[in-house]
Amino acid sequence: MTVLFLICVSQSPEASVLQWPPPLPTTARLWDLLAPVLVLGWIAVHLISPVRAITFTSVCFSPSGFHGLCISGVLLMMLLGLGAPLGYLFELLLPLAVCAIALSFLFSVYLYMRSFWAPPDALALGGNTGSPLYDFFIGRELNPRIGNFDLKYFCELRPGLSGWVVINLGMLMREVEIRGSPSLSMILVNSFQLLYVADALWNEEAILTTMDIVHDGFGFMLVFGDLAWVPFTYSLQAAFLVMHPQALSVLGAAIIVALNGIGYYIFRKSNSQKNQFRQDPTHSSVARLETIGTATGKRLLVSGWWGLVRHPNYLGDLLMALAWSLPCGFSHLLPYFYVIYFTVLLIHREARDERQCRAKYGLAWDTYCQHVPYRIFPYIY
Numbered sequence: 403m404t405v406l407f408l409i410c411v412s413q414s415p416e417a418s419v420l421q422w423p424p425p426l427p428t429t430a431r432l433w434d435l436l437a438p439v440l441v442l443g444w445i446a447v448h449l450i451s452p453v454r455a456i457t458f459t460s461v462c463f464s465p466s467g468f469h470g471l472c473i474s475g476v477l478l479m480m481l482l483g484l485g486a487p488l489g490y491l492f493e494l495l496l497p498l499a500v501c502a503i504a505l506s507f508l509f510s511v512y513l514y515m516r517s518f519w520a521p522p523d524a525l526a527l528g529g530n531t532g533s534p535l536y537d538f539f540i541g542r543e544l545n546p547r548i549g550n551f552d553l554k555y556f557c558e559l560r561p562g563l564s565g566w567v568v569i570n571l572g573m574l575m576r577e578v579e580i581r582g583s584p585s586l587s588m589i590l591v592n593s594f595q596l597l598y599v600a601d602a603l604w605n606e607e608a609i610l611t612t613m614d615i616v617h618d619g620f621g622f623m624l625v626f627g628d629l630a631w632v633p634f635t636y637s638l639q640a641a642f643l644v645m646h647p648q649a650l651s652v653l654g655a656a657i658i659v660a661l662n663g664i665g666y667y668i669f670r671k672s673n674s675q676k677n678q679f680r681q682d683p684t685h686s687s688v689a690r691l692e693t694i695g696t697a698t699g700k701r702l703l704v705s706g707w708w709g710l711v712r713h714p715n716y717l718g719d720l721l722m723a724l725a726w727s728l729p730c731g732f733s734h735l736l737p738y739f740y741v742i743y744f745t746v747l748l749i750h751r752e753a754r755d756e757r758q759c760r761a762k763y764g765l766a767w768d769t770y771c772q773h774v775p776y777r778i779f780p781y782i783y
């Protein structure tokens with residue numbers, strides 16, 4: 403409901419989340435036969451670049467999600483060259499979201515059912531409370547696979563993230579149809595988010611160490627998050643700009659580009675530093691960093707990016723989130739939905755990670771917290 407509501411708001415003239423009565427869609431606007439064809443076709447395209455089974459010691463990628471993004475990009479350019487009306491995605495947003503939500507629900511039912519045949523060691527700790535509704539939501543099985551095809555890993559990145567980029571491009575094309583050329587704001591939003599998605603797919607294997615893959619079950623929350631929430635709510639700024647053009651000065655644009663650049667730099671450098679340290683602590687780029695030992699044998703970084711705050715990667719991500727909203731001006735709250743939601747998500751995620759690390763590392767974690775007292779924002783939080 404939230405996804406559909408937000409799309410409706412973004413397409414309404416007022417674009418106000420508080421407007422009353424809310425801009426409800428007619429049933430005709432919710433359905434288009436093209437939508438299920440596109441959603442299923444999109445998933446099928448991404449199945450062509452398959453993911454093999456993942457164990458946390460050996461991973462076979464063939465080919466990478468980044469190649470998948472490039473192939474999708476080339477296909478899209480060819481379609482555009484042939485005159486495909488990509489701008490029609492604007493009108494299709496609601497039907498596409500309805501299909502993605504329905505698909506997420508059906509797929510989660512399948513995951514829930516099949517989990518009863520999974521061996522006990524394949525189940526996730528959190529998703530097996532015995533309460534059917536809760537377990538369905540959180541997910542009972544940790545890494546469900548068909549043969550050696552890992553369903554969670556496949557859904558986490560590829561269809562949703564590249565779907566997000568295509569929707570953004572569709573919004574840009576719609577703007578070109580309406581106004582003759584894309585606005586500076588639309589170009590910035592498209593470029594920033596394309597960079598973010600390309601980065602995620604380029605560094606695809608890094609998600610193997612994220613909480614979602616390591617700890618969480620694969621249930622409705624993650625399926626819906628991956629296949630519906632990400633493509634349809636993360637693209638709200640572009641959808642908003644179609645009907646609500648914004649004047650942006652060159653100086654304003656330069657400041658926003660700088661903010662996104664700084665955010666991306668912190669995000670990428672800190673994530674890469676930790677990944678490198680976890681893969682090979684003797685590597686020259688991390689070998690000189692100060693660390694503390696833990697009872698598990700693993701060490702924790704207390705200098706470099708991870709000595710600045712306990713989650714420098716969240717800090718960078720949040721700066722980028724702000725830079726994606728600013729091109730939409732200050733007249734509406736809707737384009738700031740992402741940065742607000744994301745702040746809540748990351749604060750909650752940080753608290754969850756903190757609990758897990760304290761349980762895992764005990765006293766050593768407390769020592770780390772004394773060395774690095776701030777969680778995400780230096781001297782603030």
Ligand SMILES: NC(=O)C1=CN([C@@H]2O[C@H](COP(=O)(O)OP(=O)(O)OC[C@H]3O[C@@H](n4cnc5c(N)ncnc54)[C@H](OP(=O)(O)O)[C@@H]3O)[C@@H](O)[C@H]2O)C=CC1
Binds near residue numbers: 611613679702704770
């Ligand atoms: N755009 C979006 O919607 C979302 C984006 N993200 C982004 O995903 C990225 C990954 O985030 P996430 O999976 O939450 O967690 P992190 O990548 O921050 O990983 C946390 C883990 O890192 C290890 N760690 C923590 N501190 C240290 C240290 N000092 N030295 C060495 N290792 C340490 C611990 O694992 P261990 O010790 O076991 O290695 C800890 O559990 C982030 O950049 C985040 O912003 C996340 C969620 C949503």
Ligand SMILES: CC(C)CCC[C@@H](C)[C@H]1CC=C2C3=C(CC[C@@]21C)[C@@]1(C)CC[C@H](O)C(C)(C)[C@@H]1CC3
Binds near residue numbers: 601602612624632
């Ligand atoms: C439906 C709920 C309101 C929230 C669901 C949460 C999910 C949308 C997010 C949980 C962790 C995510 C990650 C990314 C996207 C959002 C979800 C699925 C990520 C793929 C984005 C790109 C990053 O570079 C990343 C580090 C690869 C992210 C990994 C976690």
